[in-house]
Amino acid sequence: MNKKKYAILLLGLSIYIFISIGQERKPIEELETINGVGYDLNKSNKAEAEYSLPLSLSIFKADGSRINAVTTERGNNIGEVIQNRQRRLNKKFVQGQETVVLIGEEYARTGIKSIIEDRIRNPETNDRAFMAVCNGKSEEFFNVKNTGYSSASAYMEGLIEAARTFNFYSENFKLYDAYVRIAAEGRSLVLPFLDIKDEGIEMTGLAFFKEDKMVLKLDFEDSKALSFLKYDNVTGMASLQKSSKEYIDFEGKTGKRKVKCYKEGEKYRFTISIKFSGNVINNEMYSNITKDSEVRKKFEKDLEKQLEKECYEFINKMQNQYKMDCIGLGREAAAKFGRRKNIDWNEVVSNAKIDVNVKVAVDTQGRGDY
Known part of the structure; x- marks a missing residue:
């Protein structure tokens, strides 16, 4: 047996003995x-x-x-x-x-x-x-x-x-x-x-x-809004619907959210920017969306407005009903203006001005229109 094989065998035996010592096997x-x-x-x-x-x-x-x-x-x-x-x-x-x-x-x-x-x-x-x-x-x-x-x-x-x-x-x-x-x-x-x-x-x-x-x-709807505003790189589905026969479903993923924090006097202001990109998976509302870029852009703008509306509805509830920082804005403010200053970030965020900007990008339309 050469030295290399001997060293490998000795090492393996040593590891086995080390793992086995003191173990109670049943x-x-x-x-x-x-x-x-x-x-x-x-x-x-x-x-x-x-x-x-x-x-x-x-x-x-x-x-x-x-x-x-x-x-x-x-x-x-x-x-x-x-x-x-x-x-x-x-x-x-x-x-x-x-x-x-x-x-x-x-x-x-x-x-x-x-x-x-x-x-x-x-x-x-x-x-x-x-x-x-x-x-x-x-x-x-x-x-x-x-x-x-x-x-x-x-x-x-x-x-x-x-x-x-x-x-x-x-x-x-x-x-x-x-x-x-x-x-x-x-x-x-x-x-x-x-x-x-x-x-x-x-x-x-x-x-x-x-x-x-x-x-x-x-509840389910508030949970989706909170998650959309709070987390980076999460996946989900958003829909626009006029009736049971007119609707469109969009499945996608958010990127890393961008939060800017300002201080205007004694009040704080936050701007949340979210990019949401993905695919159209059901479309009974926007005809010719796969071929007409103007139709696609209109859908993107309509969905942006809908998502921003849902975000603002949750923020209003968060600030006036829950009176809590549910979406982690206090963390961003503390990172910028200093930690351990005995600041109640729930109170700060509940009284802050919060702006939301959502950008929707359609990557593909699945297999296209049928």
Whole structure:
């Protein structure tokens, strides 16, 4: 054996020994794998609250089959829940495979800092798991049966991941995203909001947080407007419609939004510029759009006006009803005029002048007119 082969063999053996030392190996039939984690609060009165933490588990049988089970433990705090749970489990559970961290609305409105601490401080957990808020108790969602999916957690993971395709939703719904947003100046946490409908689990909007507390639930239309104004490089669909027979659908992607911030006396002014480019996918409204550049330009201008109108409607609601900086303008102002000045950016943005400029560009018209 030459020196090179000997060195490779020695290196491989060393790596194997290093990895193997101190590891406790067990057959998979003796383990329970966590695929979803829930956090609920049960309040009997204003002073006392019981913590309820369901786990969605994958259990592997000796014959190679797999079943999904939900176990729930309760306690006066998260630490007590963990201790109580371990006393009843007859198998060791494996962390790091969980795909969803689901928070009951009551817990979310009380504050999720304890959840962030519980997940981030544990090196075995998956910090790339999706986070979401649910209407009611998370335990109810984990018990929903979804045909074709191994567990409700797998279905919810796919639901959140796919939601950004047509709704301008961000992909920043993971655990580590929450960790960096809840304490950052001028930034806010936004998470998917899930509900159980007749046909199963659905995403019905977004939950908006002030620091670590949920303060708003935004419906589907407001969620799209918020996402369009707040995020860079998101995809979605916009439509113009006069009647059930006259409409046009446009699917595209925004670029990096440009935000300019000015200070006029003691008041702030923001200008948001968004470019939205993509393809016409349905057209029952603009005849000859594929051949006539003037028709195409008219459609672009009409869609720009419609999108700007929707943006201003949301901004008006944001400033006068919610009185919150839902679209992250405080972050831009803090970057320009200085951080840590004890400025309430929610108040600043609620009283600021905000201008929106949308530029639509039609790249293609699909396969053209039929």
